[in-house]
Amino acid sequence: xxxxxxxxxxPARPADLDLILSFIRGLAAYERLSHQVSATPSxxxxxxxxxxxRPAVECLLAFVxxxxxxxxxxxxxxxxxxxxxxxxxxxxxxxxxxxxxxxxRALWTAVAxxxxxxxxxxxxxxxxxxxxKAQRFYRTLGARHHPTWTLCRIDxxxxxxxxxxxxxxxxxxxxxxxxxxxRPNVPLK
Numbered sequence: 562x563x564x565x566x567x568x569x570x571x572p573a574r575p576a577d578l579d580l581i582l583s584f585i586r587g588l589a590a591y592e593r594l595s596h597q598v599s600a601t602p603s604x605x606x607x608x609x610x611x612x613x614x615r616p617a618v619e620c621l622l623a624f625v626x627x628x629x630x631x632x633x634x635x636x637x638x639x640x641x642x643x644x645x646x647x648x649x650x651x652x653x654x655x656x657x658x659x660x661x662x663x664x665x666r667a668l669w670t671a672v673a674x675x676x677x678x679x680x681x682x683x684x685x686x687x688x689x690x691x692x693x694k695a696q697r698f699y700r701t702l703g704a705r706h707h708p709t710w711t712l713c714r715i716d717x718x719x720x721x722x723x724x725x726x727x728x729x730x731x732x733x734x735x736x737x738x739x740x741x742x743x744r745p746n747v748p749l750k
Contacts, residue, residue: 565662565663565664565667566626567625567626568623568624568630568663568664569623570621570624570668571622572619572620572622573609573620575606575609577620577622578605578606578609580632581609581620581622581632582601582602583629584629584631584632584656585598585600585652586598588654617636618634618636618651619635619675620632620633620634620635621633621635621671621672623659623667625659628659630655630656630659630664631655631659632652632654633652633668634652635650635651635672636648636649636651637649637679637681638685640682640683643682645680645682646679646680646682647676647681647683647685648676648679648681648684649684649685649686650669650672650684650685650686653668653669653672653686655668666698666702673702686699687712
């Protein structure tokens, strides 16, 4: 790994919430998904720094010469086949002016080191199919593409339909509200 003068990678702190949100917005713009960002500092605080509970996610921040350069967000997962824990790297982002200087590698390496220290058996993440640069970068780190798995997702109103009681601010279909157990017919497309 190239030596980067004055590179610091450290865990995020509550005072970093606005910075984390700026990285999220930068990542979303890069991925052409800005319209999907609804995170706020208070939502991030509840996920990263909850009172009396384990955090849902963790975040590492990278600084070069005290300038914010990038971030990585990850959380624990579990392999039933291995019967062992793992880590899922949700996002890694480096600001354009700090790219190709080893910041991304330093962040990725810090997450991988965290996984190894926690006796995780694997680390997983997704990469956009059009992002060939990222795919090449991850291959240099020893990653392999998993050709037999396809990401599936349910979210928003589709997911809320399965709640026995509506989360605050979410409407639930009448059928679920009445019985709390019936599932609506959900066509697969």
